[in-house]
Amino acid sequence: MSILDKLTAIQHHHQSRLCVGLDTDITKIPNHLRDSDKGLLKFNLGIIEATAAHASAYKFNFAFYEQYGKRGMKVLRKSLEAVPKGIITIADAKRGDIGNTSTAYAKAVFEDMNFDAITVSPYMGRDSVEPFLQYEDKLVFVLALTSNPGSTDFQHIISDKKPLYRHVIEKSMTWEGKSALGFVVGATHPKELGEIREYAPTNVFLIPGIGSQGGDIAATMQANGSGPAIVNVSRGIIYASTGHDFQEKAQQLTIYFQKEIGM
């Protein structure tokens, strides 16, 4: 099954375009799990169990696991194994390096860890992204217009009457590969997201910025129209409660976001 068919299938089956972002931080998980050696893993398994029926994807931001060293990477691998088959797994690693190095990163994420998708940074250009695009049945999200405050520093720089992020999108659409090409487009810029949809109508958008980052869900989904999208919420779901009811509260918020985002 192609990765796009897999995405469509799970989104219809779960009636959800929501992605739950597992930005797991020892200082924010429930108190009773903080002191346990297995607390991080128990937290992730608990969140996955409580939310899987309402999600179409899980996004693992590598930073949160790398900060705990070997222990963190073990939690990442074990959590990844716990994601039910059919749900899309996204390595939010924002990788990108010279050609032979990007090849090694792609191998790490797509072969060693077997993720369905990855986020990559475009700053180094074609040979830094193409190694990721060589994999069949994978989804590669190029950073275009991100959701953070610093996105205005360089991504909006105008050249030839177009912002940098538009150059990134248009140029990357000319690159060769077998993977599906998607873009990271933040919910904090709904107007620009709508404009991007016009010149990238069929690419999958990974949309962060809902929840803690304050993006407007209705405006974002209207701007996106019928284009394929995965909408991520991390902190706004997983840290709903620091008590023993963390699964229940996370599930309630997952259902809330699933409905608000709609199909």
Add this chain to the structure above:
Amino acid sequence: MSILDKLTAIQHHHQSRLCVGLDTDITKIPNHLRDSDKGLLKFNLGIIEATAAHASAYKFNFAFYEQYGKRGMKVLRKSLEAVPKGIITIADAKRGDIGNTSTAYAKAVFEDMNFDAITVSPYMGRDSVEPFLQYEDKLVFVLALTSNPGSTDFQHIISDKKPLYRHVIEKSMTWEGKSALGFVVGATHPKELGEIREYAPTNVFLIPGIGSQGGDIAATMQANGSGPAIVNVSRGIIYASTGHDFQEKAQQLTIYFQKEIGM
């Protein structure tokens, strides 16, 4: 000792501005080490032993270790421990994400692994880079003009009569932090490197692109002038021989590059 004093001290002590890049790849190391479970580590320890007296830094490109999963990360940590005290260690990880995530990456590299320096990608702007700059006595290399073919795709885009990499350099110099701010400027663009030196005269440049990538050493060092610089060679040194003489050959090439680069 400040990180810049540490850099100056080792460069004078070893009379070297050379950085050896440990881009360790199982398919390229000597034949007799390929089949051994500890081959990757033995190779790195052998290279470090043979080259340390002539190097001022070691650069670990994370991709090469991540591609081997847990085993690779263990090799990275053990190799890092083997670098003699006083020599600068660079995490070539090209990280960068929204603020709270970059904080986690900084923690991984500067606290958990205790590297002296890191490379970061500027595409996401200020809040993606500042968390790295919060550390005292660390060196943060922002990607400016990279050495790879794809560097021309976006880094040379002109806005307001300046290329994107100049916007990156000028803006990042206004960001706050306690670390030393450096830039990655490839040896494959000596003319531009000389121009960058004019508006960034005292920042440390991490200069890749010598060796396999074909950068001209004399032109590069002339363009750099007296500015602080660390010049990296990876494949051009470490894969000098696939035989039992790999240490000897790597040492010969290290001395060759040390002299060509000069002080």
